Amino acid sequence: MIYTVGEAAKVLDVAPSTIRYYDKEGLLPFVERSGGGIRVFKEKDFDWLLIIECLKKSGLQIKDIKRFIDMALKGDETIDERLELFQNQRKKVIKQMEELQQTLDTLDYKCWYYETAKQAGTTAVHDHLSVEDIPEHLRSAKENLDRLHRRG
Amino acid sequence: MIYTVGEAAKVLDVAPSTIRYYDKEGLLPFVERSGGGIRVFKEKDFDWLLIIECLKKSGLQIKDIKRFIDMALKGDETIDERLELFQNQRKKVIKQMEELQQTLDTLDYKCWYYETAKQAGTTAVHDHLSVEDIPEHLRSAKENLDRLHRRG
DNA sequence: CCTTGACTTAAAGTTCACTTTAAGTTGTAT
DNA sequence: ATACAACTTAAAGTGAACTTTAAGTCAAGG
Numbered sequence A, B: 001m002i003y004t005v006g007e008a009a010k011v012l013d014v015a016p017s018t019i020r021y022y023d024k025e026g027l028l029p030f031v032e033r034s035g036g037g038i039r040v041f042k043e044k045d046f047d048w049l050l051i052i053e054c055l056k057k058s059g060l061q062i063k064d065i066k067r068f069i070d071m072a073l074k075g076d077e078t079i080d081e082r083l084e085l086f087q088n089q090r091k092k093v094i095k096q097m098e099e100l101q102q103t104l105d106t107l108d109y110k111c112w113y114y115e116t117a118k119q120a121g122t123t124a125v126h127d128h129l130s131v132e133d134i135p136e137h138l139r140s141a142k143e144n145l146d147r148l149h150r151r152g
Numbered sequence C: 001c002c003t004t005g006a007c008t009t010a011a012a013g014t015t016c017a018c019t020t021t022a023a024g025t026t027g028t029a030t
Numbered sequence D: 001a002t003a004c005a006a007c008t009t010a011a012a013g014t015g016a017a018c019t020t021t022a023a024g025t026c027a028a029g030g
Helices: A005-012 A016-024 A043-057 A062-074 A076-120 A123-128 A136-150 B005-012 B016-024 B043-057 B062-074 B076-120 B123-128 B136-150
Strands: none
Touching: A005 A016, A005 A043, A043 A062, A043 B076, A043 B136, A062 A076, A076 A123, A076 A136, A076 B043, A076 B076, A076 B123, A123 B076, A136 B043, B005 B016, B005 B043, B043 B062, B062 B076, B076 B123, B076 B136
């Protein structure tokens, strides 16, 4: 089974121009062409594209993905470097998830804040609330928002 | 305790130009000025800045954060809208975390892939591996990478 | 009073990742 | 043979979020 750029784009749910852009940036040196110069995507090309997608989602920039592609094409002599790259991206993603969890905690607190305000008809209900009035699982998020007040 | 833009920037660990940019975009209408026109940040301003930071980390664009600020300044009549905004951002962040978890699973598989290749001295070890050779917790990530092969 | 570092603004510049445009070519279907 | 959709490229354009520059002002210390 072979695919044109438009068909490959549909499979991957991206714009054809995105794939052409990646190619132009040197991310797809393995994609072959027809006699007339049209890109011909094969099954194995999707393996590459999915790894590119993964690296992109992990926050790697296009130019650094290109460096990975270049490494991979060099063969076994770059195994160590490539392992290191994936280990680094793994750590970065774990950090991102921790930060997102913090953001989620704050959003949870704010949802409770506005639910409470909605019931009372005013945000002023929060003016005289003490720590015990805040649901336990939201207290650390609230303290985090307050942390800058206990500075200096 | 009051702060200049440079001092506030240090507390929040951002560039002073970033804060000025936010102000220009209408995110900081509550920040007062000295007689000479210099921004004066007070404790309560940091409450706003932390919420702005949270919304930004949740993926909200500057122009939409501005809309939230405008809403908040309108007072109690916008409580419902603001609640909805935070509930939406909460859902978006949960989705982002799920996607990041998928990315992490793929990275975990790739780390194992290169660790194994490193020990063998070649990525060719993977050519004749069967499913049972892949650690159980990595199999779904591997299948995910292979999913496009079982198409059509 | 004067120096000096940090502040002010408007406007231009940067980076990233695409997307769009324009002009032309390929390949399939009738 | 011809029409037509989808392909090709280079180059220009977009949008988001800042950052930098330039020219000038403020305010605290000596």
